[in-house]
Amino acid sequence: MTDKPLVTRGFRGRLRDTDPARLPPGQYVTSDFPVLSAGPTPTSPLARWDFSVYDDDTLLTRWTWAEFLTLPAEDVTTDIHCVTHWSKYDTRWRGVRLDTLFDLAGRRAPFVLATCDGGYTTNLTLEDVLGAKAWVVYQYDGHPIEPEHGGPARLLVPHLYFWKSAKWVRALKLIQQDHPGFWEQRGYHNHADPWKEERYWED
Amino acid sequence: MGGLTWRVARVLDTHQENASARSLHLHVPGWPGHRPGQHVDVRLTDERGDQAARSYSIASTPQGEHLTLTVVRVQDGEVSPYLVDDARPGDQFEVLGPIGGYFVWDAPGNAPLLLVAGGSGLVPLMCMLRARFTRPHGVPAALLYSLRAPDDTLFAHELDDYARRDASFVLTRTYTRTAPPGWTGLTGRVGATTLATVTTRPAGTPEPTAFVCGPTGFVERVARTLVELGFTPDHVRTERFGPTGRTA
Structure with a gap:
């Protein structure tokens, strides 16, 4: 445990010319778009793709790909922050x-x-996803989302670390009791606010 | 994984692995131990208070409060040039870890181990191999190691030594750009043909657990091919690094 930052001899950081109101603590800005996934990229042909909302285990509604594209959509430009320390500014989604x-x-x-698809799950509070804070997106930078970036559709919850923006999302389940998801069961923080550096399990 | 806290790491010694990679042997008081495949966050602070943090795989098997990181220099990187070129015994920085609860191998059961490494993606897999060789009768293991050129090689003597000592460990290298003089082994990128040779197994033997680590394009291709060769997706665990271009 360190009380104050330990100065490392011989290290010279790159003085941040970044706005501390824009870049969360412990992050650096990249222009790349790194890929992080736990397993093989699943393939879901659009003809078989659908998207469901459940109340617990009861199906409430389900859309085919064609139906989903007719739902009211919007363009979103936002910064994203990965727990592995990179942040990317002004990513464009629809x-x-x-x-x-x-x-x-x-x-x-x-x-x-x-x-x-692939069995990945992530958990969120309703408060964190309502009020124009979360989307199911199917375009990145004006194009269909590439499979390794979560296409055909992924969650976008940019105010939380990016593992919450689950790739290859197929369903949202409304539940009464919180249920930790894939990474949340494996050492990563249940909430994941980058401004509070909620990266990993805490004491 | 218990609560994580930043701990002070002191550099005990360093070992140059090749022109762009170095291993740092660290003493971390209070280190809680780790599982093969896990990583740490390293945080550097300069005298102005400017900080930078990055994640690095652990190369060493659990040994009390001692820890070895093997780091490859990233062109224009901020943290790796310090670790590869500047850090020297006695220097201190902070580490947070161990991190990661999925890309780990420590309760092997009977499933053989298939490791597929692209470049410096070998590091976390090396930790698994080292753990496997601490057991007198390790499960069958295969490593397919794809590297650009002989200059990029990591842990060459140790890997060759493992392969000589233990017939149940199969080591396969492939050079994608430049092979060593007189090389008669594989060249070129890892594809279905190469993977089929290392994944063939007698009927009735358990499906291996595959760990694939390397650049994004490499991991995408290898993981997809393993599934095409009949692996169940949840037997293929991946760790990726590096950017992916839109045209990659």
């Missing part, structure tokens, strides 16, 4: 607000579990 999806499903619950 997709559907979770507010819209839950309005159409006609239901709310305190917690949301996102489930994905």
Whole structure:
């Protein structure tokens, strides 16, 4: 445990010309778009792709790919922050607000579990996804999202570390009790606010 | 994984692995131990208070409060040039860890181990191999190591020594740009043909657990091919580094 930062002899950092109000602590800005996934990239043909909202285990609504594209969508330009310390500014996405999806499903619950092709899950509070804070996106930079970046559709929750923006998302499950997701069960923080550096499990 | 806290790491000694990679042997008081495949965050602070943090794989098997990181210099990097070129015995910096609960191998059961490394992606896999060789009767293991050129090689003597000593460990290298003089082994990128030779197994033997680590394009290709060769996706664990271009 260190009380104050330890100065490392011989290290000279690059003085940040970044705005501390824009770059969360412990992050650096990259122009690349690194890829991080736990396993092989799943392939989901669009003809078989659909998107569902569940109330616990009860299906509320389900859209095919063609139907999903007709839902009210918007363009979102946002900074994203990965727990592995990179941040990327001004990423451009297009997709559907979770507010819209839950309005159409006609239901709310305190917690949301996102489930994905490949078995990945992540958990969120309803508070963290309503109010134009989360989207299911299907375009990046004006193009379909590439599979390794989560295409055909991924979650976008940019105010939390990016593992919460689950790739290959296929369903949102409204649940009454919080349920830790894949990384949240494996040492990563349950909430993941980059401004509080909620990276890993704490004491 | 218990609570994580920044701890002070002191450099005990360093070992140059090749022109762009160096291993740093660290003493970290209070280090809680780790599982093969896990990584640490390293945080450097300069005298102005400017900080930079990056993640690095642990190369050494758990040995009390001692820890070895093998770091490859990233062109125009901020942290790796210090670790590869400047750090010397007695220097101190901070580490947070161990991190990662999925790309780990420590309760092997009977499943053989298939390791596929691209470049410096070998480091976390080396930790698994070293752990495997601490057991008298390790499970069968295979390493397919793809590297650009002989100058990039890591842990050459140790790997060759493992291969000589233990017939249940199969070491395969492939050179994608320049092979050593007189090389009669594989060249070129890892594809279905190469993977098929290292994944062939007698009927009735358990499906291996595959760990794939390297640049994004490499990992995408290898993981996809393993699934095409019949691996179940949750037997293929991946760790990726480096950028991916839109055209890559």
